[in-house]
Amino acid sequence: MAEDQKRRRAVVTGASSGIGEATVRSLVSDGWSVVALARREERLKALSEETGCEYFVCDVTSEDSTAAAVEKLTAAGPVDALVNCAGGALGTDHVDVAKIDEWRWMYETNVLGTLRITQKLLPAIKEREGSVVVISSTAGIETYPGGGGYCGVKAAEKALARALRLEQVGEPVRVIDIAPGLVKTAEFSLNRLHGDQKAADAVYAGVPNPLTGEDIAEAVRWALDQPAAVDIDEMVVRPRAQVSSTQVYRTE
């Protein structure tokens, strides 16, 4: 087998910031060849210049965009792993006043985006006895006020991962669900809170050592590094200060 066929190759969605960006760096450092996907090309280009990763612009809510990216990246090499990071939250409204469009955005991006890209890459991944990773959330395990929409989409991602694992039993693929708690990334809360930096900062205020994107990237790297027959089905990773979605220790 040619040297470049032996080198493991991962596709990371949501690679232009936060957990996805950190995962690209972590996997590249671990010797993986990495393909970074997201919508913002200038950020992908900078990451590529820094790490040597390949990149393709890809909107996971678009059938045409995902089909084009998958065609190009599978023509360029094998796929040993897909890390589904693209996603996020929008709004914190209670259910009685929640905005339909915000929930629709969350379902389109987190759930259908993960479905769309996973479906398209599954055959290539199975050719390599590879892995599908879903970055869900502790929000998919426990609900909190103002989280009806986001908790719902993260629960749906967890269900997708579980069903896929059941359906593929005996097939050469493993399905890994990593559920982070509070991760302090630059854009997650800012986007959720419609660009209100003060409100975004308050999410992490006084929390000693919230998780970082690098913490979750390390969980992804470790899970993928296990022997192919070992499936880390589900991993919950929280900061020590956060014992549940609603109980967080703060110094202020």
Ligand SMILES: NC(=O)c1ccc[n+]([C@@H]2O[C@H](COP(=O)([O-])OP(=O)(O)OC[C@H]3O[C@@H](n4cnc5c(N)ncnc54)[C@H](OP(=O)(O)O)[C@@H]3O)[C@@H](O)[C@H]2O)c1
């Ligand atoms: N931060 C947390 O506390 C936390 C906790 C648990 C789980 N998570 C989950 O972890 C994942 C990453 O979160 P993060 O904190 O790293 O957030 P982030 O920094 O906001 O990253 C979100 C990523 O998704 C991409 N994205 C958004 N819409 C997209 C679309 N339509 N097509 C393609 N890519 C799209 C964004 O890139 P472009 O805008 O360039 O497309 C960006 O790279 C999300 O699924 C989030 O729900 C986060």
